[in-house]
Every structure is written in structure tokens, then in C-alpha cells.
Amino acid sequence: MKTTESRVKQNPEAAQEGSYQPDVVEAKWQARWAERHINEPDLDRAARPFYNLMMFPYPSAEGLHVGNMFAFTGADTYGRFKRLQGYDVFEPIGYDAFGIHSENYAIAQGINPGKLIPRNIANFRRQLRRIGGMFDWRHELSTTDPEYYKWTQWIFLQLFKAGKAYKKAAAVNWCPKDKTVLANEQVINGRCERCDSIVEQRFLEQWFFRITDYADRLLANLDDKSKMDWSESTVLAQRNWLGRSEGAEIHFPAPHPERSEETSRPSAGNGQTIKVFTTRPDTIFGATFMVLAPEHPLVDAFTTQEHRAEVDAYRKMVAAKDLVSRKVGEREKTGVFTGGFAVNPATGQPIPVWIADYVLMEYGTGAIMAVPGHDERDFEFARRYGLPIVRVVADTSSRPRPEGGGGILPADTSSRAQREIAAQDVPLEEAFTDNENGILVHSGQFDGLAVPEAKRAITAWLAERGAGKAVVNYRLHDWTISRQRYWGPPIPIIYCDEHGAVPVPEKDLPVELPIIEDFKPDDTGVSPLARHEEWYYVPCPVCGKRARRETDVSDTFLDSAWYFLRYPSTEFDDRPFDPARTRKWLPVTSYIGGNEHAVLHLLYSRFITMVLHDLGQLDFEEPFRKFRAHGLIVKDGAKMSKSRGNVVIPDEYIARWGADTFRMYLMFLGPFQEGGDFRDEGISGPRRFLEKVWKLVTETATPTPDSRLPTDSRLVTRDSRLATDSGLATRDSRLTIKYHQTVKRVTEGMEQLHYNTSIAALMEFVNALREEGSTNRQMVEGLILMLAPFAPHFAEESWERLGHDTSIFDVRWPKWDQSLVVEDQVEVVIQVSGKTRGRVSVPRNAEQGAVVAAAQEDAAVRRFTEGKEVRKVVYVPNRLLNLVVG
RNA sequence: GCGAACGUGGCGGAAUCGGCAGACGCGCAGGACUUAGGAUCCUGUCCCGAAAGGGGUGCGGGUUCAACUCCCGCCGUUCGCACCA
Numbered sequence: 009m010k011t012t013e014s015r016v017k018q019n020p021e022a023a024q025e026g027s028y029q030p031d032v033v034e035a036k037w038q039a040r041w042a043e044r045h046i047n048e049p050d051l052d053r054a055a056r057p058f059y060n061l062m063m064f065p066y067p068s069a070e071g072l073h074v075g076n077m078f079a080f081t082g083a084d085t086y087g088r089f090k091r092l093q094g095y096d097v098f099e100p101i102g103y104d105a106f107g108i109h110s111e112n113y114a115i116a117q118g119i120n121p122g123k124l125i126p127r128n129i130a131n132f133r134r135q136l137r138r139i140g141g142m143f144d145w146r147h148e149l150s151t152t153d154p155e156y157y158k159w160t161q162w163i164f165l166q167l168f169k170a171g172k173a174y175k176k177a178a179a180v181n182w183c184p185k186d187k188t189v190l191a192n193e194q195v196i197n198g199r200c201e202r203c204d205s206i207v208e209q210r211f212l213e214q215w216f217f218r219i220t221d222y223a224d225r226l227l228a229n230l231d232d233k234s235k236m237d238w239s240e241s242t243v244l245a246q247r248n249w250l251g252r253s254e255g256a257e258i259h260f261p262a263p264h265p266e267r268s269e270e271t272s273r274p275s276a277g278n279g280q281t282i283k284v285f286t287t288r289p290d291t292i293f294g295a296t297f298m299v300l301a302p303e304h305p306l307v308d309a310f311t312t313q314e315h316r317a318e319v320d321a322y323r324k325m326v327a328a329k330d331l332v333s334r335k336v337g338e339r340e341k342t343g344v345f346t347g348g349f350a351v352n353p354a355t356g357q358p359i360p361v362w363i364a365d366y367v368l369m370e371y372g373t374g375a376i377m378a379v380p381g382h383d384e385r386d387f388e389f390a391r392r393y394g395l396p397i398v399r400v401v402a403d404t405s406s407r408p409r410p411e412g413g414g415g416i417l418p419a420d421t422s423s424r425a426q427r428e429i430a431a432q433d434v435p436l437e438e439a440f441t442d443n444e445n446g447i448l449v450h451s452g453q454f455d456g457l458a459v460p461e462a463k464r465a466i467t468a469w470l471a472e473r474g475a476g477k478a479v480v481n482y483r484l485h486d487w488t489i490s491r492q493r494y495w496g497p498p499i500p501i502i503y504c505d506e507h508g509a510v511p512v513p514e515k516d517l518p519v520e521l522p523i524i525e526d527f528k529p530d531d532t533g534v535s536p537l538a539r540h541e542e543w544y545y546v547p548c549p550v551c552g553k554r555a556r557r558e559t560d561v562s563d564t565f566l567d568s569a570w571y572f573l574r575y576p577s578t579e580f581d582d583r584p585f586d587p588a589r590t591r592k593w594l595p596v597t598s599y600i601g602g603n604e605h606a607v608l609h610l611l612y613s614r615f616i617t618m619v620l621h622d623l624g625q626l627d628f629e630e631p632f633r634k635f636r637a638h639g640l641i642v643k644d645g646a647k648m649s650k651s652r653g654n655v656v657i658p659d660e661y662i663a664r665w666g667a668d669t670f671r672m673y674l675m676f677l678g679p680f681q682e683g684g685d686f687r688d689e690g691i692s693g694p695r696r697f698l699e700k701v702w703k704l705v706t707e708t709a710t711p712t713p714d715s716r717l718p719t720d721s722r723l724v725t726r727d728s729r730l731a732t733d734s735g736l737a738t739r740d741s742r743l744t745i746k747y748h749q750t751v752k753r754v755t756e757g758m759e760q761l762h763y764n765t766s767i768a769a770l771m772e773f774v775n776a777l778r779e780e781g782s783t784n785r786q787m788v789e790g791l792i793l794m795l796a797p798f799a800p801h802f803a804e805e806s807w808e809r810l811g812h813d814t815s816i817f818d819v820r821w822p823k824w825d826q827s828l829v830v831e832d833q834v835e836v837v838i839q840v841s842g843k844t845r846g847r848v849s850v851p852r853n854a855e856q857g858a859v860v861a862a863a864q865e866d867a868a869v870r871r872f873t874e875g876k877e878v879r880k881v882v883y884v885p886n887r888l889l890n891l892v893v894g
Numbered sequence: 895g896c897g898a899a900c901g902u903g904g905c906g907g908a909a910u911c912g913g914c915a916g917a918c919g920c921g922c923a924g925g926a927c928u929u930a931g932g933a934u935c936c937u938g939u940c941c942c943g944a945a946a947g948g949g950g951u952g953c954g955g956g957u958u959c960a961a962c963u964c965c966c967g968c969c970g971u972u973c974g975c976a977c978c979a
Contacts, residue, residue, distance in 0.1 A: 240898095285978095288979080367977085692920075837913075
């Protein structure tokens with residue numbers, strides 16, 4: 009073999025008989041896996057299907073980075089472990105290749121992304137093979153393939169037909185210099201990431217999915233362990249994102265014109281009613297003004313003639329701010345008075361209506377009742393503009409002020425509420441926002457009620473009078489899927505002057521994205537696709553007259569919200585997912601991915617799955633039975649970044665150390681779910697370990713007079729009786745116990761993704777074998793099996809050298825015998841008054857008396873107990889004895 | 895600001911139904927083999943101390959026979975969310 013020769017010449021060491029040459033071994037087994045279809049389960053007939061999914065990568069020009077390698081190796085290790093446990097593991101891979109990153113890179117290169125992506129994918133594929141992933145390459149997919157996005161468009165149509173897709177105007181980030189729409193991630197501190205100009209907002213018609221219709225189910229399922237076994241932190245992130253809050257919608261009508269004090273002027277409001285959402289209906293008596301979001305549709309109705317100019321100027325100013333800086337930028341609250349009033353339904357008093365940008369159109373109703381006494385933001389605003397601040401909740405969490413001073417009420421007040429007022433009815437220095445401890449004051453008939461009761465009572469009272477109702481509000485809002493961009497699947501809609509928005513007939517899918525040269529966005533705010541008339545103008549599917557295509561493409565998150573449904577069915581071109589295949593393989597058995605996708609990607613995938621379930625397309629509503637987030641890799645204690653120059657290029661390490669060593673190092677450097685610190689020096693550890701095992705295998709494969717070969721090793725391992733084989737159980741008890749302990753520790757570590765401790769256990773076992781000079785075949789074979797998920801090529805080669813002719817992945821994972829995990833003699837720690845003074849070796853489960861007697865034999869122990877009375881004895885069998893002396 | 899996770903040798907990290915702190919690995923030190931060693935093997939390696947012993951898991955308290963682990967209060971790091979009414 010040519011590679012072997014050149015390798016030998018370069019490296020004299022390799023010429024030594026039987027030395028470990030990772031590159032040769034790895035190339036051999038990668039070729040053999042492909043030839044023998046080792047990683048391709050029978051998707052139709054698999055007896056124990058296990059769908060092992062990992063988040064597919066975005067194929068960047070730089071190639072897979074260490075973080076990807078870490079994630080994929082961890083997921084692959086789990087899949088290989090499950091395979092060894094006898095599951096039919098399906099481990100597919102694909103590419104999330106649409107989106108702004110690819111598009112921007114293509115713009116920078118001046119080459120259409122459609123031409124660049126295949127190159128990147130080819131590079132990714134090479135890297136994924138090189139690292140030794142157990143991928144089923146028959147089912148590889150790319151979201152940019154028309155055969156794939158045809159079905160992405162199909163999903164859009166299903167939602168459209170089900171009334172779950174709709175169009176409305178919404179704000180987008182707009183760079184006035186580049187004259188283009190920017191994605192949120194392209195806006196840095198309110199500025200365009202490329203030209204640094206201040207970003208503005210523009211309103212464009214966009215497509216939305218009604219994910220809010222599913223908010224309650226998306227939330228409820230999070231608690232359903234039968235459907236979802238997810239890491240707690242991910243569940244929490246989803247829960248926070250959904251942001252359920254209970255409260256009330258309350259109506260504040262414009263004052264009746266006849267009753268308006270100054271009838272000469274038209275009363276602003278025009279009979280309109282402002283609806284607000286609040287979680288604190290109990291504080292309504294303290295609502296002294298109202299605030300509308302500047303974009304609120306009722307602003308014009310409430311604005312009077314003399315405030316018109318000021319209001320318009322303010323709204324213009326806000327529109328010029330981009331979405332990001334409005335939220336995170338200067339927090340100073342500004343606003344203007346509209347001149348209009350609305351009636352507080354509790355007090356019957358008209359209160360002024362303001363507009364301010366601290367009220368957001370996208371949350372609640374886009375309008376609030378401002379209660380400055382009990383909300384920090386309203387308090388700040390009221391202070392700034394001199395609006396009245398009223399206390400309507402008295403603080404009962406702390407004692408009243410000792411002097412009881414400052415009260416303005418008569419001294420003969422008797423109720424508790426009034427006593428509280430007497431103590432506290434002084435100007436508030438800050439908002440009192442305690443949600444639980446407090447009783448109502450200055451609130452008419454509700455005075456004296458505790459806050460939680462008052463919430464219910466006031467909501468009910470308002471509802472009775474038609475002025476409000478209890479509602480549940482979610483922070484989640486509908487999913488904007490429109491992107492005014494080129495590199496994505498065109499949204500399959502045609503606009504006809506007569507028939508409006510018409511869905512593209514399913515038989516006409518895909519609506520192919522044309523390969524065009526000028527794909528840069530322009531100042532129209534419309535996708536570049538609009539410039540291509542031959543594509544843009546199409547006959548209306550209903551009447552055949554000239555109509556126009558939708559030019560927005562869909563969000564990349566839509567591509568990735570269903571890819572796991574496609575994998576098992578990639579060979580079917582007449583359906584997105586085959587029912588039988590889907591029934592067999594889904595929901596996904598195990599999903600591993602990054603925390604950065606803990607919210608959006610997972611939520612959108614759940615949503616799409618739920619909609620398809622409701623449409624009768626799927627018989628499950630949660631797509632991922634088990635989800636675990638992996639950790640982050642840092643380099644020498646710092647986050648990797650180009651600017652720091654500490655980015656690890658995996659290819660270099662793999663070339664130098666081999667894929668198996670690199671895999672083992674990644675899995676060893678920290679708990680998989682927490683990540684770890686990548687240090688170059690550390691890699692030599694796993695490499696030295698593999699070298700040691702290599703020697704052990706070589707010695708075992710070449711029997712010396714000392715090593716005992718079982719009559720038929722294959723029979724023993726294949727029927728998985730390895731662990732309890734009599735030869736193994738009786739011979740060399742110290743090692744046998746160590747072996748069973750190792751199997752237990754490794755197996756349990758694998759299941760919990762504590763790969764670092766599993767590897768440590770394997771290292772300990774190898775050290776023990778070497779200390780004993782043992783080449784016990786069954787133990788060595790068990791060791792190689794347990795090593796296989798981490799170092800698959802190495803394990804295959806070792807397995808072959810041990811005389812086997814099948815793939816090691818068709819053998820079963822070793823089992824441990826619980827009776828052989830525990831030793832007959834145990835060491836018990838002897839403490840005197842809690843301090844360790846000695847240890848004794850006693851039979852397992854020894855009686856307390858026997859241990860005490862043994863302890864008294866110990867000179868060090870005696871020195872501390874001599875002449876003292878033992879007041880108390882604490883005995884933990886097999887662990888510890890504590891003699892407490894007086 | 896809110897939420898979550900975390901804080902252990904020179905370094906990565908073990909050990910949390912409370913029970914020998916520092917497994918395993920890196921690094922370092924000494925030794926063996928060697929023409930040589932950035933290979934390999936052996937020994938040692940939390941701190942103070944010659945030893946006996948003492949101290950030690952971010953800091954300060956508490957519960958307990960016993961605390962890295964539980965409780966209270968701080969400090970710090972990281973990651974999410976960020977005017978959510």
C-alpha cells in the first residue's frame with residue numbers, strides 16, 4: 009500500500025513491527041464501513057429502531073470547527089454505544105445551507121451562493137468522514153436542494169391552507185446607506201454591521217405563522233415527561249421564552265363627548281376604547297395616566313389638534329430608531345402627551361393619554377395603564393413628566409414606621425387598611441412592586457384586601473361591568489417567516505389583482521430559486537427576485553391572468569424545523585415523509601445540539617410538528633423524545649475567536665494525532681454537557697493510552713505461555729455471556745472485580761453522557777491490567793468493546809487482530825455482574841470525633857462490634873481514644889466508623 | 895435589571911440519597927534505559943511541618959458525630975433574556 013510506504017519513510021518509528029499507525033488504520037476502516045454498509049440500518053425492517061439525531065451544521069467556507077467536532081463526536085459516541093447495546097441506530101447528517109451567512113459570504117466573494125455551497129458541503133463531508141462518524145450517507149440532505157425545499161414550501165402551503173399563515177405589516181431593520189433590510193444579527197448596537205450607519209425601522213408586509221395559537225400546548229407539553237425528556241435548563245429557557253402571564257384586559261373608553269367639560273372643543277378619542285393588558289389589575293385605582301406605543305393604531309384618534317405636531321415628531325423620531333436600540337439602547341424614558349383622555353373604569357375619572365417608546369407594540373395590547381406607585385417604569389416616567397403618583401397598595405411585609413408619622417388620615421381610623429395608610433401614606437420614594445405582600449388602600453370598596461385576592465376581585469368586578477376580563481398573555485409572538493433576501497426557498501404564493509394571494513398548486517412545487525448573477529439586495533426593500541421578470545410574472549393559478557410571485561423567501565429556521573422528518577424518507581420524491589418510515593423512526597429517540605438553539609429552533613420544530621399532527625400528517629405532537637445540550641469548548645480558558653487567534657483547526661490535529669485520539673481527547677476534556685478547555689498538551693494523554701492498549705492487544709493476540717485462551721472466544725462474546733463467563737469470574741479475583749467495576753462505571757457514564765469519567769475508568773482498568781501483567785483475553789475484548797464508541801477505527805482494528813472477522817459494532821456491549829462488583833474485604837475508615845485516624849480491612853457487611861474491635865487494634869486510633877469515654881458510635885457499613893469521644 | 899449554571903491542586907477535571915477531598919489525565923521533579931531523547935518505563939507531586947501533627951474545596955456564618963455536598967448572607971465567573979406592563 010502506497011500510503012504505508014510513504015509513511016514508513018517519513019517516520020522510522022512506524023517501521024517497527026506492529027506499531028500503531030492511526031492514519032492507516034482509520035483509512036482502512038472508513039473504506040470498509042462504506043463497502044460493507046456497516047452504518048446503514050434497514051429502515052423498513054429494523055427491530056429496535058433508535059433515531060440518533062444531532063443538529064445539522066451550516067456549511068461555512070471555513071469548514072467544521074472544534075465546537076462542531078465536539079458536538080458530533082459526542083452524539084456519535086452515544087449512537088455507537090446504543091448500537092453496541094443492540095439497537096438499530098439511524099444516524100443521519102445534512103446541511104443547513106440556506107441563510108444570511110452563506111448569502112453574505114457569497115456577496116463578499118461575488119459568486120452566487122448556489123455555486124459556493126457545494127464546495128463547502130464537499131469539504132464538510134470529507135471532515136465528517138474523517139472524524140469517523142457513524143453516518144448513514146444514503147440519507148444525507150441539504151436544505152438548498154430543490155428536492156428538499158419543495159417540501160419546505162409544501163409545509164408553508166399546509167399552514168396557509170389551515171389558516172396558520174397570514175400577512176401583515178411589521179417592522180424590519182433598514183440600513184439607510186446600504187439601502188437594505190438587515191437581519192437582527194446584522195445590527196450591532198443599533199448600527200449596520202457593515203457600514204456603521206444608524207439603522208432605522210421600516211414597515212413591510214410580511215408573512216407570519218400563528219405559533220401563538222399553540223403557546224398553551226407548547227407550554228403544557230414541557231411538563232409531560234412521557235413526551236419529553238429534556239434537560240431542565242432547556243425546558244426552562246423554553247418556558248421563559250413562551251412567557252405566560254396571567255392578568256386582565258381592561259377597557260379605558262374615551263370620555264363621553266356630552267360630558268366633556270369643554271364642549272367647545274371636540275373631545276379626542278372619538279368614542280374609541282383603549283384596551284390594556286396588565287398583570288396587576290389590583291392596582292387599577294392607582295392608574296393615573298395611560299401610555300400607548302407610538303405605533304398604536306389609536307394614537308391618531310386620541311391626539312388633539314394642538315398636540316398633533318408634537319406627537320407626529322415623536323413618532324417620527326421613534327421610527328428612525330431601529331428595533332434593537334429601542335429595546336436595549338438608552339433606557340431613559342421619553343414620551344409626549346396626546347392631548348386626549350380616557351376614563352379609568354374603576355374611578356370613573358378621565359386620565360391623560362400619552363405615547364412613549366417604552367411601551368412596545370408587540371407585547372400585550374401595545375397600551376398600558378400606568379400605575380406609577382407600583383411599577384418602576386411608570387414611576388420613572390411620572391417623575392420625569394410630573395404626573396400624579398398614588399399609593400394603592402400598602403406594604404405589609406415590614407413593620408410600620410415606629411413614629412407612625414406622616415399620616416394624613418384622622419387618628420380614629422379603625423380598619424387595618426387605614427392603619428397601614430396612617431403609617432405609610434407619605435410620598436413614595438420609589439415604586440412599591442411587591443406582588444404578594446400588601447393590602448389595598450385608596451381603592452374604594454376593595455380597601456383592605458390582600459393583593460392576590462384583590463386581583464381576582466377587581467377582575468371579576470370589571471368583568472361584571474363589561475370593562476374587562478381575565479386573560480392569559482404570552483410573551484411569545486407570531487413567527488415572522490418572511491425574509492427580503494435571495495438565498496432561501498421562495499414563499500409559494502402568487503398575487504393576482506383579482507384573486508389576491510393565491511397558493512402555488514402543490515403540483516407546481518418546487519418554486520425554484522433562480523440562479524441569478526445580481527442577487528444583492530437593493531433599495532426597494534424587496535427581494536432581488538423581483539428584478540427578474542421572467543421569474544416574477546406568472547399566470548394566476550385561478551384565472552390565468554398575469555400575476556406576480558411573492559418575492560420574499562422563508563426563514564432558515566423553517567428549513568430546520570422539519571429536517572428530522574425528512575431524513576428517513578429522503579429517497580421518496582413524491583412525499584415529504586413516508587408514513588410507514590415515520591411511524592417506525594419518529595419521534596426522534598435522542599437529539600443532541602447546542603444551547604444556542606435551545607429556544608428558537610427547538611420551539612419552531614415543536615410548533616411545525618404540532619401543526620402537522622393536527623392536520624393528520626403525524627401521529628405524535630412532540631418531535632424529540634430526549635434532548636441534551638452539549639457544552640462549549642474554550643481554548644486555554646478563553647472563548648475561541650479569530651481576533652484572539654486561538655481558533656483550533658481540527659484538521660491539523662486530526663492529521664497529527666489521528667481521529668480516534670482526537671475524539672477521545674474531546675470526550676475526555678470535560679463533561680460533555682458542560683464542555684471544557686482545549687489545551688494542546690492534553691492530547692498526548694489519550695494518545696499514550698491508545699498506544700498502551702495497542703500493546704495489550706498485540707500481546708493478547710499473540711499468545712504467550714502465560715495467557716489463557718478460551719476455547720471459543722467468539723461464542724463467549726457473541727452471546728454476551730462474557731461478563732459471567734466462569735473463567736473470568738474465578739480466575740484472578742482482584743482483576744475480575746476491577747473488570748466488573750469498570751464495566752459498570754463505563755456503562756453508567758455513557759448513559760449520562762459523562763464520557764470523561766467513562767474514559768477515566770477505562771484508563772484505570774488498563775493500568776490495572778498492566779500492573780498485573782495480564783492479557784486475559786475476555787477482559788481485553790471487553791475493554792476494546794467499551795473503547796469502541798470513542799475510538800471506533802482503533803477498536804475495529806484491534807478486534808480484527810484479536811481474530812474476529814465481523815465488525816465490532818455487531819458485537820454486544822459487555823455486562824457486569826453485580827455480585828462481582830463488590831469486594832469481599834472492604835476498607836473501613838476509622839474516625840475519632842470526625843477526624844480520620846486510621847482504616848481497617850474487614851469482611852464486607854461486618855458487624856459494628858467487629859469493626860470497633862478491629863479499630864481498637866489500630867495504634868493511631870488507640871492514641872486518640874485512650875483514657876477517653878466513647879460517647880457515641882456512628883457506623884456506616886463498608887464505609888466508615890466514627891468514634892465520638894467526650 | 896431578571897433568570898440559570900458554576901466557583902475544588904500549577905492546569906483540565908473526579909467525588910454531591912452528607913461519610914477517606916483531589917480519581918483519571920496533563921504538567922512538573924527525581925531516577926532507569928540510551929550515542930541521544932520532546933520516545934518508553936519506574937517513583938513522587940494539595941499546602942505547612944524533619945516528624946508527630948495541623949490546615950485545606952471563592953468569602954463569612956449555621957445545621958450535623960460528620961459538609962465540596964444541606965441552609966442563610968456576601969463576592970466572583972460564565973451563559974441566556976433584556977423597558978414583557
